[in-house]
Amino acid sequence: MNQQPKFRFYATLLDAFFEYINSDVIWQKYWGWSENPPHTPEEFHKLQFQELINKINRVPFDSEAADKGTAFNEIVDCLIEGRSSETVKLIKVYEGGKIECSDFKPKKADIVVELIAIYNNRYFYFPMTLCREFADYFKGALTQQRVEAILPTALGEVLVYGLIDELMPTSIHDIKTTRSYTFGKFKNHFQHLVYPYALMKNGSDIRTFEYNIVEFNKNGYPADTYTEIYMFSPERDIPILINHCEAFILFLEENRTLITDRKIFGIEDGRGSDTNKA
Known part of the structure; x- marks a missing residue:
């Protein structure tokens, strides 16, 4: 019988942890120039901490931006599959x-x-x-493909997983919708590490990853489209993924008393969706 992994991390949860540990950089980017920022760096750090804890605990949240992305992705999938x-x-x-x-x-x-x-x-x-x-x-793509694989770390095995929006024979794609785009916006995201790694571990060596992006204007209509392409390099990217997961594990252990959804610790308790990609 295979032993359950010690931890279970979906790709966008790793993104949320990255944003938390880099909250000072993010604050400086958006409000460092402002004479009257909405919050101090310390207050923003606390907000990011609580958002991360809520995401770990799968606290329901309402987001118009997320709903718009979900709706657009579903339209694309319906057209691809003729349904x-x-x-x-x-x-x-x-x-x-x-x-x-x-x-x-x-x-x-x-x-x-x-x-x-x-x-x-x-x-x-x-x-x-x-x-x-x-x-x-994306004609002919496989849509919404769940992928997962075990990632060994010094602190225990981690099941990394997620949903690929569109899987092509030689490339992996994630559709993004955003109100504001700057080049390289998704370079620090972990989908372009987790998904190729999981596919590689399951016998599919697909290393080209694309974020296919729609930018909407303030009136809600598309302004432009963009593509960010990343090439997965196991020698470079697997250590990055391991280091980030190990740092996240340390965070989880330090804040274990605040975590109510035990699935992240590899414990199946029937709560929450295991395909969350938020």
């Missing part, structure tokens, strides 16, 4: 402003120009050209 959605209500807007509803029966010649996505009682608007651009780029 309807069970999680997002989609309304087609046709050329001329006609909306698909009970009293409008579209004809073959009618052209869809926009999709209205309703998710968590929120309405999001996506141009059909953007949706098709992404779906065409």
